[in-house]
Amino acid sequence: MAGSSSPGAPYLEVAAVIRDRIADGTWAPGDRLPSRSELGAEFGVGENVVRRAQELLITEGVLEGRAGSGTYVRPPVARRTLHRTPRSGQDWAGIAPGGFTGTWEADSTAKVPAPPAIADRLGVQPGDSCVRTVYEFLTKRQPVMLVTSWEPMTITGGTVVVLPEGGPLAGAGVIARMAHLGITVARIVERLRPVQADRDQAHLLGIATGTQATLIERTHYDTSGRAVETADILVPADRWDIEYEIALSAPGT
Structure with a gap:
């Protein structure tokens, strides 16, 4: 050359x-x-x-x-901290993740057949109808994080909260929307694993296919242990630090 x-x-x-x-x-x-x-x-x-x-x-x-x-x-990129710690009185695992100060766009589609991996996480049959919502989180109009959420239509279908970003509780988060249906979310489980962004993800994020990222597989469970929502949160490794804070009870309490 x-x-x-x-x-x-x-x-x-x-x-x-x-x-x-x-x-x-x-x-x-x-x-x-x-x-x-x-x-x-x-x-x-x-x-x-x-x-x-x-x-x-x-x-x-x-x-x-x-x-x-x-x-x-690429200009120097300031790293952000993605807080995955409960905040008093807040739906900490709701729409905008802790530490995020930009905007987001959402696109929901009803009656989407659950892929096998998602069906397994939700405890439903592959092909069962779900509402899939894809979120793009943006800073200065550039996507910096992607979230894909799945909810079984056996739970929300035919209700005013069937679409996470529509109806009277638009954008309120999973916990508040389920409470509207008389369902109490008792716990949230998150599983982290390293991945490489696929072609579509990389295109949306403006990064190369194969770029390292962290995938957070998050699932909401109600008091009976039923999964009411699961989501894939894709966090580019070069932009975000992920922080968990574990509160400990004082000895003797």
């Missing part, structure tokens, strides 16, 4: 040149990179080689992709 003496795969050489240009100030934080065709012509490689180089640098946090806009030098 012209202009580079670094050995290795062509996409690694392209990535090395881009890093060097960012380091020497040729491209500053927030700058839009030339198109893949322009870079490919300059470096003497195909657009797929440039794409692989950009995806590597997005994964490393050097670049960021913006859907429909292009690839940019």
Whole structure:
């Protein structure tokens, strides 16, 4: 490749040149990179080689992709703390997670067949009808976190709270909406595991496919042990620290 003496795969050489240009100030934080065709012509490689180089640098946090806009030098990103600790008098596991100060968009679809993994978490049969709600949490109009919530329609179907973001309790959270139906949420279970963002998730978040993230599988249970809602909370690992606080009772109490 012209202009580079670094050995290795062509996409690694392209990535090395881009890093060097960012380091020497040729491209500053927030700058839009030339198109893949322009870079490919300059470096003497195909657009797929440039794409692989950009995806590597997005994964490393050097670049960021913006859907429909292009690839940019990533400005320094302030890490946020996602609080997963109950707050007195609040539905702590409700819509907006603790520590989040942006906005969100929601899209609900009724009568969605439960996939096998979701059915297992909800204790229903695969294919049973659910309401699926997809949330995009945004900061400066850019998605920074995704949540997909599932509720069995055997519980909420035909009621005024069937849609989490519709009706008189729109946006009130699972606990308040279930209470409206006479159902008491007794406990919430969260299971964390590391994942890699798939193609659709990465596209929404403006990150490379395969970028590391934390998946929080959250499920609400009522007093009988029945699951009334489950959700996948996808948290990009390079943007969020996840914090749990465990309150201990004083000795003798």
